[in-house]
Amino acid sequence: MKKKLILFALSVFSLLSVHAESSTGGIQEANAKGDTVRIRYIHKFTSDDERIFESNLGKPTVFVNDQVTTHIIMPENIKLVDISTDKLVGNQCADNIVRLKPKSVLMDGELGGTVTIIGERHIAQLNVIYTKGPKKANSVYTVTREDMRDYTHPEVSMTQGDMARLCWSIYTSRRKFFNLHSKQYGIRVQVNNIYTVGDYFFIDFSLENKSNIKYDIAEIRVKLTDKKELKATNSQTIELTPVYMVNHADHFTKSYRNVIVLKKLTFPEEKKLRLEITEDQISGRVSYLDINYRDILNADGFAPELLSNLH
Numbered sequence: 001m002k003k004k005l006i007l008f009a010l011s012v013f014s015l016l017s018v019h020a021e022s023s024t025g026g027i028q029e030a031n032a033k034g035d036t037v038r039i040r041y042i043h044k045f046t047s048d049d050e051r052i053f054e055s056n057l058g059k060p061t062v063f064v065n066d067q068v069t070t071h072i073i074m075p076e077n078i079k080l081v082d083i084s085t086d087k088l089v090g091n092q093c094a095d096n097i098v099r100l101k102p103k104s105v106l107m108d109g110e111l112g113g114t115v116t117i118i119g120e121r122h123i124a125q126l127n128v129i130y131t132k133g134p135k136k137a138n139s140v141y142t143v144t145r146e147d148m149r150d151y152t153h154p155e156v157s158m159t160q161g162d163m164a165r166l167c168w169s170i171y172t173s174r175r176k177f178f179n180l181h182s183k184q185y186g187i188r189v190q191v192n193n194i195y196t197v198g199d200y201f202f203i204d205f206s207l208e209n210k211s212n213i214k215y216d217i218a219e220i221r222v223k224l225t226d227k228k229e230l231k232a233t234n235s236q237t238i239e240l241t242p243v244y245m246v247n248h249a250d251h252f253t254k255s256y257r258n259v260i261v262l263k264k265l266t267f268p269e270e271k272k273l274r275l276e277i278t279e280d281q282i283s284g285r286v287s288y289l290d291i292n293y294r295d296i297l298n299a300d301g302f303a304p305e306l307l308s309n310l311h
Contacts, residue, residue, distance in 0.1 A: 085113035
């Protein structure tokens with residue numbers, strides 16, 4: 001009888017232990033299921049993955065490789081470039097070109113960062129993705145109109161693209177100024193037109209070579225000087241830097257024409273604007289032309305019909 005009681009007690013104890021273990025395991029399993037979070041590590045950046053990152057939605061993709069230098073071409077001058085991570089290095093190598101490269105080897109399809117490019121009138125943001133195949137990387141990526149959003153840079157009142165269009169229109173227009181000319185060393189310098197557009201002056205001038213010697217242009221300078229020759233201590237000459245110049249030819253034989261753009265300025269009657277063209281030789285000729293303030297005041301506003309010269 002005693003043995004039966006002991007066996008009964010042991011069986012009951014074992015049943016309770018099994019039940020307790022199964023209950024505990026069930027709780028642990030339930031807790032494990034409740035605490036488990038599904039983590040997704042994205043290395044291959046597909047169009048579906050773009051939807052996970054709302055800020056990346058709609059950005060065009062540029063593929064890079066550590067063995068390839070990628071050049072991003074903007075259709076206008078670049079004012080600012082921002083690279084979001086230190087995985088990428090780059091610089092602005094031209095007025096409208098950004099040079100880009102990964103700093104080290106990344107995983108295939110890994111998002112290296114975002115590049116923001118701010119131009120004169122537009123802004124573009126590009127996702128930069130690493131590819132292990134150098135042939136798949138973009139050596140040149142041209143930003144399209146669809147890649148950009150409109151943006152007006154507060155420091156740019158006129159883009160260089162607009163300046164170029166206006167300069168070429170003026171370049172092909174007929175001469176309106178006939179009283180501004182000078183002659184030195186067989187070189188005649190004359191002003192054809194002066195226009196004012198927004199915050200800028202457009203000065204259209206020509207050179208005629210009456211000699212038999214080719215004229216090699218070293219530099220074109222614009223200065224604000226005194227009309228009267230003063231003592232060196234009292235004289236003040238201010239160098240003005242042209243914002244844009246349409247013709248970059250460095251020599252001519254008989255004739256030459258150019259249009260330069262200057263930031264709008266005013267100056268007193270005792271000053272004059274001197275246009276100076278220096279020849280590229282040790283004893284080179286220097287041709288110059290003085291423009292008085294009253295000539296600047298006679299500048300025409302740009303006529304829209306001049307744009308017809310471009311068609």
